[in-house]
Amino acid sequence: MPVDTWFPLAIYYEDLPDAAQHRATLVKAVLDLEAASYAHRNFPEMAWTGDLHGVEQIHADPRFTWVVRQVEAHTWLYLQELGLDLSQVDLYIQRAWPVVSRHQQEVGDHCHNTAHISAVYYVAVPESGSDQAGCLTFFDDMRPNQVCPGLGGENTDIINTWNYLNQDQALYLPTEGRLILFPAKQRHGVTLNHTEGLRISLSFDIVLTAAPGQAAGSYEFLMPPPSQWRRFESRQPG
Numbered sequence: 001m002p003v004d005t006w007f008p009l010a011i012y013y014e015d016l017p018d019a020a021q022h023r024a025t026l027v028k029a030v031l032d033l034e035a036a037s038y039a040h041r042n043f044p045e046m047a048w049t050g051d052l053h054g055v056e057q058i059h060a061d062p063r064f065t066w067v068v069r070q071v072e073a074h075t076w077l078y079l080q081e082l083g084l085d086l087s088q089v090d091l092y093i094q095r096a097w098p099v100v101s102r103h104q105q106e107v108g109d110h111c112h113n114t115a116h117i118s119a120v121y122y123v124a125v126p127e128s129g130s131d132q133a134g135c136l137t138f139f140d141d142m143r144p145n146q147v148c149p150g151l152g153g154e155n156t157d158i159i160n161t162w163n164y165l166n167q168d169q170a171l172y173l174p175t176e177g178r179l180i181l182f183p184a185k186q187r188h189g190v191t192l193n194h195t196e197g198l199r200i201s202l203s204f205d206i207v208l209t210a211a212p213g214q215a216a217g218s219y220e221f222l223m224p225p226p227s228q229w230r231r232f233e234s235r236q237p238g
C-alpha cells in the first residue's frame, strides 16, 4: 500500500570545518556585547536575545566577519538547492544578533516576519549534539494530513502512533559549529536549556531582492533593490 508524501520543508545545515578555531573569539564577542547592552528584560525564563536589547547589527561588527562570510556562502547554496536563478537576486543581511540561553531558559515560538531566510549558527553548546541545551523546533502550521482540524490536540488526543505522516514538529539537536538555514516564515522556537552551561548562538535575517539591472522591480513577488527606493522627504502629514 504505497503512500506518497509531497511538499517538503527544506532545512539546510552544514557543520563548518573551521568552527573550533573561531569559537573563543565569538564567545568573547557575544558576552562583551551582552554585558554592554540595555538592562535585561525581566523574563528569567527567556533566553537573552540581542534583538530585544539593542544588539542586532553584528553583521557590521568585524568580530563576526568569518561567520557572516559563511552565512553568505551557504545561503547561496541553499537557494541553489531550492532551484532559484541566482543571477536574478541580491541578498542582504537585514539584521543579526546573538542569543544566550542559560539554565532553564528557552525561546518562545515565533516567525521572522520581516525577513525571507533565517540562519542560526551555534557558537557554543553544552553537551553538543544532545537535546540537553535546547533544541531548535520547527512547527508545521499547515498540517496537511490532519484530516479533522484539532485532531491530536489536547482535547482530541486519539492518535495512537506519532509518525512522519502526522508529526507536527521537527527538532534539531543543537550542535556546536553548525549553521542552519530555513524559511524565515516557518514558525520555530528553542526548548529549555537543561544544562548549567551557556548555549550561545547567532541569528541572521536575510532578505531577497531583485538584482539591479535585471528584471528589477518587475517581479510581482520579488522586492525591487533598495537602491531604487525613494525615501519620503517628509516625516509628517501635510
Ligand SMILES: [Fe+2]
Pocket: 110, 111, 112, 118, 188, 203
Ligand atoms: Fe528565531
